[in-house]
Amino acid sequence: MFSILFIPGILLFFGTLAVPKSPKWLASKGRNSEALEVLKCIRETDQEAELELKDIHENIAKTGQNKGFKLFISNKNFRRSVGLGISLQAIGQFTGISIVLVFAPKLFELAGFVGLQNQLLSTVLLGVVKVISNSIAFMIIDKCGRKPMLYGGFSAIAIGLGLVSYSLFFTIPICALLGLVLFMIGFSFSGGPVVWTLSSEIQPLQGRDFGVSCSTLTNWLLNMLLGTYFLVAAEKFGAGETFAFLAVLNLSFLVFFYYFVPETKNIPLEHLERNLLDGKSLKRLGENYF
Numbered sequence: 001m002f003s004i005l006f007i008p009g010i011l012l013f014f015g016t017l018a019v020p021k022s023p024k025w026l027a028s029k030g031r032n033s034e035a036l037e038v039l040k041c042i043r044e045t046d047q048e049a050e051l052e053l054k055d056i057h058e059n060i061a062k063t064g065q066n067k068g069f070k071l072f073i074s075n076k077n078f079r080r081s082v083g084l085g086i087s088l089q090a091i092g093q094f095t096g097i098s099i100v101l102v103f104a105p106k107l108f109e110l111a112g113f114v115g116l117q118n119q120l121l122s123t124v125l126l127g128v129v130k131v132i133s134n135s136i137a138f139m140i141i142d143k144c145g146r147k148p149m150l151y152g153g154f155s156a157i158a159i160g161l162g163l164v165s166y167s168l169f170f171t172i173p174i175c176a177l178l179g180l181v182l183f184m185i186g187f188s189f190s191g192g193p194v195v196w197t198l199s200s201e202i203q204p205l206q207g208r209d210f211g212v213s214c215s216t217l218t219n220w221l222l223n224m225l226l227g228t229y230f231l232v233a234a235e236k237f238g239a240g241e242t243f244a245f246l247a248v249l250n251l252s253f254l255v256f257f258y259y260f261v262p263e264t265k266n267i268p269l270e271h272l273e274r275n276l277l278d279g280k281s282l283k284r285l286g287e288n289y290f
Contacts, residue, residue, distance in 0.1 A: 024205045024269070027056045055270035059205055059277075068210035077277050078207050084260060084282055085199040085215035091253050092195040093222035095157050096246045097187050099230045100126070100180060110239055111167045111176030122177055126184050133188030145265035146194050150257045153190020154250050156182050161247035168240035201264045202285065204273040262286045 026035035032053065039049035071078050100107070104123040105116075113122060141149060163179025166172070203211035233242050262285035264272060275285045 023053070024056050024060075027053060028060055028205070052268055052270060055268065055274070056205070059270050059273050067206045071204075071207040072210060075207075075277070077279055078204060078211070080282060081202045081204065081276055082207075082211045082214050084202055085211050086218045087256070088195045088199050088261070089215040089219040090222055091256070092191045093219060093226055094246070094253075095154075095187055095191045095250055096161065096183075096226070096243070097191060098223045098227045100183065102227050103230060104180065107164065107168075107180070107239075108173070108176060111164075112171040112173040113176070122180075125177075126180055129181055129184045130188050133185045134192060137189045137193045141193060141197065142265060145263055146198055147257060147261060147263045149194050150190045150261065151254060153186045153188075153194065154253050154257070156186025156189070157191065158247050158251040160184075160186055161243050161250060165240045165243035165247060168238075168243060198261065198264065201269060201272060202262065202276070202282075204276060205269070259283060 020038050020041070021034070023035040023038045026032070026038065035056070036049060036053050039052050040046055043049045043052065072082060104126055105120060108122050137149070160179045160181075160183030163175050163182065167176035167179060199215040200208065200212050230242070237245075260282050262272070262283055264286050267286040272285045275287070276282075280287070
């Protein structure tokens with residue numbers, strides 16, 4: 001059964017061979033002609049590609065030789081973007097996604113689903129919904145924008161968690177199923193692809209490896225902690241109460257998105273980086289481009 005996982009692994013391996021090198025990385029290595037060719041493939045005109053390459057060189061010169069941890073220590077504006085990346089990944093985990101993925105059969109049992117087969121089939125349904133929703137999200141993220149997807153997705157997450165909480169209080173199986181399906185759709189349109197996209201986009205070129213590493217570490221640490229201590233919390237406070245708390249918490253994240261998260265739709269990374277290093281507020285990193 002586990003051997004089937006070999007297939008997507010092979011597809012991913014060969015798919016990565018077709019991924020072009022980052023123009024920013026190429027420019028930082030002095031391979032300007034290659035960087036320009038990549039930019040020409042993703043921009044509408046050659047002039048746009050040349051202007052973006054110029055911006056890349058200006059940003060590289062601005063950050064100088066400070067990279068990664070050195071840049072984090074020396075530049076307070078980079079510390080702001082690292083902090084936002086960590087916060088976004090923490091928020092992504094506090095949706096409760098790791099709890100749902102690990103304990104879905106148990107949740108269906110608590111909500112009143114009778115029989116292991118029904119519990120497993122419902123869990124499989126969540127997986128199918130997640131795959132389909134993620135696929136659609138990746139196709140529309142550059143059309144809809146990051147913040148609208150965060151607002152819509154986290155609203156759906158909060159409502160879904162509220163339905164799960166209600167089903168656990170009153171043992172209503174169909175309510176649990178609808179709530180978890182709505183939760184999974186909401187997460188797949190926001191807490192998954194949008195959070196990961198933003199966590200990378202907001203980091204300046206010279207510190208991107210460090211910034212993304214910090215946010216990814218946060219994601220996995222909280223994944224482990226929440227997955228480990230959910231049953232403890234459910235036993236101490238009650239499963240329904242725990243999900244009610246998560247529902248309210250995710251609703252409050254909408255306020256955080258409004259005040260601290262920038263809209264990065266169709267904004268070059270160089271423009272975001274320039275605004276960040278110039279000290280512009282996080283919410284306004286994407287402004288004054290068009």
